[in-house]
Amino acid sequence: MKEDSLPAWFLGPHAENAELLERLVTEALRDHVFWRRNYHPEDGFTIRETAKHKEGYEQAVATLTQELMGLLAELKRGVPFFSGRYKGHMSFEQTIASQIGYFAAMLYNPNNVAVEASPVTTRLELDVAAQLARMIGYDPQRSWGHLTSGGTVANFEALWIARNIIYLPVAASGAAEALGVSLDVARPDGSRAPLGELSLWELLNIPNDGVLDLWDALWCSAPRADVKRALQEHSLSDLGYQDYARRLARAFGDPLPASVVLVAATAHYSWEKIVRALGIGANQLVFIPVDDHFRMDTGALWERVRSLATRRQPVLACVSVCGSTEESAVDHLDEVLEVRARAERELGVTFHVHSDACYGGYAAAVTWRADGTRRPAGEIRTSVGDAWPSDAWVRAMEALARADSVSIDPHKLGYVPYPAGAFLLRDRRGRDLVAVDPPYLLPTQTLDSAPELFLGRFIFEGSKPGAAAAAVWLSHKVLPLDERGYGYLVERTVVGARRLYAALAEADLAPFRIVLLPEPDINIVCYVVHHPALTTLEATNALNERIYEQMSLSQPGATPPYIITRTRLRSPVYDGAMGSVLDALGICTMEQWKCSDDGLVVLRSTVMDPFAAEPPPAPDHVTGFVAALRGACDVVARRDDLLTN
Numbered sequence: 001m002k003e004d005s006l007p008a009w010f011l012g013p014h015a016e017n018a019e020l021l022e023r024l025v026t027e028a029l030r031d032h033v034f035w036r037r038n039y040h041p042e043d044g045f046t047i048r049e050t051a052k053h054k055e056g057y058e059q060a061v062a063t064l065t066q067e068l069m070g071l072l073a074e075l076k077r078g079v080p081f082f083s084g085r086y087k088g089h090m091s092f093e094q095t096i097a098s099q100i101g102y103f104a105a106m107l108y109n110p111n112n113v114a115v116e117a118s119p120v121t122t123r124l125e126l127d128v129a130a131q132l133a134r135m136i137g138y139d140p141q142r143s144w145g146h147l148t149s150g151g152t153v154a155n156f157e158a159l160w161i162a163r164n165i166i167y168l169p170v171a172a173s174g175a176a177e178a179l180g181v182s183l184d185v186a187r188p189d190g191s192r193a194p195l196g197e198l199s200l201w202e203l204l205n206i207p208n209d210g211v212l213d214l215w216d217a218l219w220c221s222a223p224r225a226d227v228k229r230a231l232q233e234h235s236l237s238d239l240g241y242q243d244y245a246r247r248l249a250r251a252f253g254d255p256l257p258a259s260v261v262l263v264a265a266t267a268h269y270s271w272e273k274i275v276r277a278l279g280i281g282a283n284q285l286v287f288i289p290v291d292d293h294f295r296m297d298t299g300a301l302w303e304r305v306r307s308l309a310t311r312r313q314p315v316l317a318c319v320s321v322c323g324s325t326e327e328s329a330v331d332h333l334d335e336v337l338e339v340r341a342r343a344e345r346e347l348g349v350t351f352h353v354h355s356d357a358c359y360g361g362y363a364a365a366v367t368w369r370a371d372g373t374r375r376p377a378g379e380i381r382t383s384v385g386d387a388w389p390s391d392a393w394v395r396a397m398e399a400l401a402r403a404d405s406v407s408i409d410p411h412k413l414g415y416v417p418y419p420a421g422a423f424l425l426r427d428r429r430g431r432d433l434v435a436v437d438p439p440y441l442l443p444t445q446t447l448d449s450a451p452e453l454f455l456g457r458f459i460f461e462g463s464k465p466g467a468a469a470a471a472v473w474l475s476h477k478v479l480p481l482d483e484r485g486y487g488y489l490v491e492r493t494v495v496g497a498r499r500l501y502a503a504l505a506e507a508d509l510a511p512f513r514i515v516l517l518p519e520p521d522i523n524i525v526c527y528v529v530h531h532p533a534l535t536t537l538e539a540t541n542a543l544n545e546r547i548y549e550q551m552s553l554s555q556p557g558a559t560p561p562y563i564i565t566r567t568r569l570r571s572p573v574y575d576g577a578m579g580s581v582l583d584a585l586g587i588c589t590m591e592q593w594k595c596s597d598d599g600l601v602v603l604r605s606t607v608m609d610p611f612a613a614e615p616p617p618a619p620d621h622v623t624g625f626v627a628a629l630r631g632a633c634d635v636v637a638r639r640d641d642l643l644t645n
């Protein structure tokens, strides 16, 4: 059944479903036209038929038509994401459902900043968020989420809220004193203590749930206006870092210790932007090294948490990755959460755990049956017909339910048009810590009873496309977030990636050699090409750069038969994954790698094409790819001085 549905999900590499899409586009357009015609028909016509025969009108239509033709011609120089030949960045074409959902809603141009500008699509957005929340195992009644322009903003919101949560007890302590109320709070070991008796270090280590309970208790302790005023005098988001630190020095004899954000070494570069933008500072971003499969080394995480605790440096958040940008590695989030639980027990230290599942989040759909129960790892392996996924992978996916927040991008493995990221928060109360009410969008009765319909008050962005919500919503209707829909889609890409991995492992490119990095956790295959004439990292990097140039759109006007990307892995954070790769390359020792500033250039093939593992007559883009790689090596060998000097 799902096998039969797959061909209906996309327009197709040769627009095989063009008639279907055209029919649906026409339907959506005509329906919108009827809507307009029936909206106050008594108004009559503004643009009259006679106006259409005027010279200026005809000129405007001619310009529009001509310029559109020009634009259409230009657009064909775009990237062929729809083709199995595209194995570059994490992009593929979009589902027909999302394209038509976007198109249909775009004609209405709803703005999901507030329900009064988007009576339909704000609700669709909240539906979509609840569906994603359910997919990761959150309780939709307790959690909250919404769409963003992408992963960067979703990640930003996670750290924005995490920062406000971690600092709230300090503000609450000052506010409670000013209000003359006494409150107590839960500590990492589960005990409760009066807020006023805690040291600055203890205040900065209150567990997430404890902080949010404290927030509720504070608002109940005095009239709202008084609490608001008291918080304004003490909270970081009102005072800003400088004033806040000055006050802390006065109150506790201790300026605000620099808090750090722990991130997996594979973390996307958005995290650096975010810590800079939030005033946390790029120096406070601490990279936790990877293990031999590019997953966060949780042993190293524990050691780092311990040494930070010794220095009394608070941890704002720990960011674990589910589907790393370069390798699609899935951190063992269950172990990350175990490190936090141990830190709470043994060190009195806690922090917000965020999962950056911008890429891999949709893979959680693999773990669900249609009836809403979980699929054990063995059952998934049987249906995939392969050794994937491991039990540990499934445990990591199931652990998403326990992360404090998660970001997932529908515009990546959700196959919907840009812009569509999503931010999910396990405990919806956290959104109140960043809420702002604008005077021109005052809450109404509806909003008072359903405040979530006024998204703008809780999110970083303002105006935002309701069309994106319609796109995701319709796509989720056609492809459910379980084994029948997105789960199947992701599975097919994994099978395709594993076929490519096996084909590269067996390929004979003599005298060139392919050194594969570990098997991917999802669908990004990484490898390095080597030639016996090359004996240094620098030369091997240069070879791989040249192959990349042959197989990418990096050169203007290039039309490579297959398209890949490349990245550069560096010491020390990638040391854990380099042992077997360096052994296989045989060009340098671990010590030499550690001393090299160059790092290792790695070629990347992202397999988001769900047809990659289809049997004939589907085109075989695995064999084709290996042949293209061989061709690129031959071109480099013929043209290049690198291998002869």
Ligand SMILES: Cc1ncc(COP(=O)(O)O)c(C=O)c1O
Pocket (backbone or CB within 6 Å): 090, 149, 150, 151, 152, 153, 155, 268, 270, 321, 323, 324, 325, 356, 357, 358, 359, 409, 421
């Ligand atoms: C793991 C991860 N997080 C965050 C992002 C940022 O997403 P966006 O480009 O949608 O802002 C990316 C983008 O590739 C990513 O791979």
